[in-house]
Amino acid sequence: MSAIGILGAGAFGTALAVALSANGPVTLWGRDVAFGRENPRLPGVTLPEAVRPTGELDRALAPIVLLAIPAQALSTFLRDHAAALDGRAIVSCAKGIDLATGRSPARLIAEVCPAATPAVLTGPSFAADIARGLPTALTLACADPAAGHRMQHALSTAALRLYRTEDVTGAELGGALKNVIAIAAGAAIGAGFGDSARAAIVTRGFAEMTRLAVAMGAQADTLSGLSGLGDLILTTTSDQSRNFRFGLSLGRGEPFAAGVTVEGAATARAVAALAAGKGIEMPISAQVAALAEGRRGVEEAVEALLARPLKEE
Incomplete structure (x- = not known):
C-alpha cells in the first residue's frame, strides 16, 4: 500500500x-x-x-x-x-x-x-x-x-x-479569502480600471482578509505568509488563476467557461454572511458577492466602494 x-x-x-x-x-x-x-x-x-x-x-x-x-x-x-x-x-x-x-x-x-x-x-x-x-x-x-x-x-x-x-484557522482563511480578492482584481482589470486600481484592491483586500481572520482566532503573522499574502500576490496577478479569470470575464461582461470551478464565488457569499454575523466590515468581499450573484455590475460595485467615507489607513 x-x-x-x-x-x-x-x-x-x-x-x-x-x-x-x-x-x-x-x-x-x-x-x-x-x-x-x-x-x-x-x-x-x-x-x-x-x-x-x-x-x-x-x-x-x-x-x-x-x-x-x-x-x-x-x-x-x-x-x-x-x-x-x-x-x-x-x-x-x-x-x-x-x-x-x-x-x-x-x-x-x-x-x-x-x-x-x-x-x-x-x-x-x-x-x-x-x-x-x-x-x-x-x-x-x-x-x-x-x-x-x-x-x-x-x-x-x-x-x-x-x-x-x-495556525490552521489562519492558513485556511488566507487560502479561501484570497480567491475573493482575486475576483475583484480580475474585475478591475477586465473593466479597464488599470493596475493602480488592482494594487488598491489587493492592499485593501489584504486588510479585509487579516481583519476577519484575526476575529476568528487566527494569528496576523500567518496572513502575512505563504498561505495569505503569498497566495494573494499569485492569484491577483496571473491569468493561470481561475478566480482572476472569472473576475476578468465579469469586468468585460463576457460569459465564463462552463464547468470550471471558481471557489471564490461561493466563498464570497459565505464570507459576507460570516462578516455580517461578527459585525466586521468587508466592503470588497461584499461587492464580489454581489457581482457573483448578479445583483450588481462592476461599475456599480466600484461606485459603491469609492463612495465609502474617507478614513485613516
Whole structure:
C-alpha cells in the first residue's frame, strides 16, 4: 500500500501525485481515471510509474490522505466516506468555506471524522508548475505539532518545500479569502480600471482578509505568509488563476467557461454572511458577492466602494 493517497484526480490532485511520486508510490483516486498515463485535466504531463491511478476508493486509503476535492463538495464527500477516512491523517487541499454551513475544510474533517488528524495544505501554487517540478513553497497547517512534523517531511520533495504552522484557522482563511480578492482584481482589470486600481484592491483586500481572520482566532503573522499574502500576490496577478479569470470575464461582461470551478464565488457569499454575523466590515468581499450573484455590475460595485467615507489607513 502507498504511504500517500490522493482523493480527487483533477488538475491539482494529479499534479500533487506527480510531485510526491518522487518520494515513492502514490495512489491517485478519481471517479473517472480511464485516462491512461496522461490526465486531460493536466495536459502535457505524463504520470510517472510510481503514480497508481484507481477508481476504487479503498485502494487509495493510505495513512496520509490528501483531499483534492472542491470546497463546496467536501462536506458531502466526507459524510459519504466518513467510516473509511476516520482515524487517518487527512490533509485538505481545498481553498474555500462551505457555503451551506460556514465551516472550513479542517473543521468539517474534525466534525465528520473525529478520530482523524486534520491538516491543510495551502499556499501560492498552480497545478502546472507543481507537475513540472518547478520550485514551489506551500504551508502545511496542523494543530498537532508532532503529526504536522511527520506530514511535513512526508509531503516535501526537492522542489516542493513545505513550511509548517499550527495556525490552521489562519492558513485556511488566507487560502479561501484570497480567491475573493482575486475576483475583484480580475474585475478591475477586465473593466479597464488599470493596475493602480488592482494594487488598491489587493492592499485593501489584504486588510479585509487579516481583519476577519484575526476575529476568528487566527494569528496576523500567518496572513502575512505563504498561505495569505503569498497566495494573494499569485492569484491577483496571473491569468493561470481561475478566480482572476472569472473576475476578468465579469469586468468585460463576457460569459465564463462552463464547468470550471471558481471557489471564490461561493466563498464570497459565505464570507459576507460570516462578516455580517461578527459585525466586521468587508466592503470588497461584499461587492464580489454581489457581482457573483448578479445583483450588481462592476461599475456599480466600484461606485459603491469609492463612495465609502474617507478614513485613516
